[in-house]
Amino acid sequence: MSWNKTPLLTVEEMYLADRSTIQDGVSGCALMERAGAAVAEVVQSCHGEGQILVLCGPGNNGxxxxxxxxxxxxxxxxxxxxxxxxxxxxxxxxxxxxxRWSGGIHFSLTEKDFNESSLIIDALFGTGLARPLEKRLLDFSVWAVGKEVVSVDIPSGISGDTGQVIGAGAFAALRTVTFFRKKTGHLLFPGRAHCGEIILADIGIDKSCLDVLEPKVAENSPVLWRQTLPDISFDKHKYHFGHAVIYGGEMSGAARLAALAALRIGAGLVTVTCPQADKLIYALASPSLIIKERERGGALKALLVDKRKNAVLVGPGAGCSEEVVAEIRSAADDPERAIVLDADALTVFSEDPAGLFALCHGKMVLTPHEGEFRKLFPDLKQSRIENIRIAARRADCVVILKGADTLVAAPDGRLVINANAPFWLAKGGTGDVLAGMVCGFLAQGMPAFEAAAAAVWFHGEAAKVAGRGMLAEDLLLGIKEVNAGFF
Incomplete structure (x- = not known):
């Protein structure tokens, strides 16, 4: 577990952690007492007076x-x-x-019972639920809408592994109290939206069991990749921070955003290669960019003769042509060169995913959104976690699956779920900024997985700084502010 400082557990891993603790001499009753006490403490500290309706299910959650x-x-x-x-x-x-409960027990409820209660504790089912809620419990979840709900472990009706609603509906909580470590379903949508505030309670499970479990999924956090960030000191010059090359197409906005993002995230130099007709518009983006006009074909091969140009981004605004395919192939011929493929660079391989995967290597990062992912991996129809894990192995490179719950996966099984991005990131151009950030981190020598995870995290933080109503270009100043506070 050396890399994983912020583990997320699967349902099975949590079962094993419980079992290991009980085998070490802590009784199941003691764990249950602590779990229930943690829920009661949250209720007492966060919720006011009035009747509390406690919904208990048939298992340990109950x-x-x-x-x-x-x-x-x-x-x-x-x-x-x-x-x-x-x-x-x-x-x-x-x-x-x-x-041990000395109060009464009700075996049926009406909507009136919910209306008369100021708080509902949902202790029906935990993370291990694998079947839809029965009709009357589904009614309960509807009657609880708009009320203060505290869920035990996870809102009933949500898969602890995938975050998906199982069946026709699930509870939506204001707060969710879970134990030992968060589960993957807590961070994957729609589960994350159903959970509300997630409160992690310590119930006495020894963290040493994580060394045996070796969880492969983590919540994205600087503790995972901070040590791989470039060292900034007096004896460094611009080439120590790499030279990124951005393939600029006729749709110049996307590549300009990406190029400026690579600079903002710390690349020492950024060159944009573009058609002669577009040279001026790229040059006006910033005097800090180096602009190289290109003839048709062979531009990247000519530029990359200089080995100091160590990271390349192709895709934003590039177009879907055979020329783009040829440029990608020439850039990928050196397995020591870091490459990011985004947008059009992925779409252009929609009819030939195998042709793309044949070019991939350990320093390459693919950045599809859900639609692009489906075109490259049309046979993958499992959960987002399983899909990206298989995709990274198949492509043999790092894959970023963008979305409200962006995932980053490496071929060796490492996987992070990002949880810091605000919803207002869902705007045109923000993906181009992210691609440029990944390329900028790769240019600075970060390993592909860490560069991808770091870029996704910084992207989310920059959006928070930019605020609701931001445009994609506002992320660039957001990156500057996050960088200033981070270092």
Whole structure:
């Protein structure tokens, strides 16, 4: 687990962590007591007076609910408790916790019960749910809309692995209290939207079990890649920070955004190669850019004779022509050269994905959005996590799958889920900025996976700085501010 400082667990990995803790001598009852106490503490600290409706399911999640109900009632709160099965059908630790509950148990509810409650604790099902909510529980999720809901572990009806709604609906929580480590479903949409604020509670599971589990998924964070960022010191000059080359097409806006982003993120030099007719518009983008006009064909090959030009971006505004394919092939002929392929550079291979994958190598990064991804990997129809994991292995390079929950995957199985990007990033041109940032980090010598993860994180932070209503170009100043605060 040496690389993974912010692990996200699968449902199976969480089961194994629980089992390992119990085998080490901590009883299941003790874990359940701590989990329920954590839920009760959140309710007491974050939610005011009024009746609390606790919805308990048939398993350990329901057991947590019984504990929370008991502790809240003991503290003086008015609690009404619902159980989804007959009491004698409860098993194990949940059955014991039900016996410790001295209040009444309701086996049916109406919408009136929800309207009379100021808070609903959803302890029906945890992350391991694999079937849709039954009709009456689905009704509960509808009756709970617009009310304060605290979910135990994950909102009932959401897959702990994929974040998908299982069946026709799921609860939507204001807060979700989960235990030990977040699960992948907490950060993947729509699960993340259903979770609300995610509160991580320590219930006594020893983190040493992570060394055995070796989770392959992490929440994107600077602790994962900070040490690979370039060292900035007095004895460095511009070539220490690399020379990025951007392939500029006739649609100049995209490549200009990418080139300026590469500069802002720290590349020492950035050259844009473009048609002679477009040279002026590229030159006017910034005096810091080097502009090289090109004849048809062979431009990248001629430029890259200079080995100091160590990172290349092709795609933004490039167009989908055979010339673009040829330029990509010439850029990819050196496995030591870092390459980012985005937008048109991916679309141009829609009819020949295998031709693209044959060019890929360990210093290449592909940056598809969902539509481009489906064209390159039309047979992958699993969850986003499984899809990108397979895609990175198949392409044998790093893949960024863009979206509200952007994922970054490496061929060796490492995978991060990004969680810091605001929704207002969904605008034209922001992907071009991201591609330029990846290229800029690669030019500075960062490994492909770390460069991709860092760029995605900085991209999200820059959008926060730029604010709602931002344009893609506003990210450029956002990058400057985030850089200033980060270093």
């Amino acid at each position: 057991g947590d609910g019984f504990v929370a109900a008991r502790l809240l009632r003991k503290s003086g709160r008015k609690v009404k408790l619902f159980l989804s099965i007959e009491g004698e059908k409860l098993k194990g630790d949940a059955r014991l916790m039900a016996r």
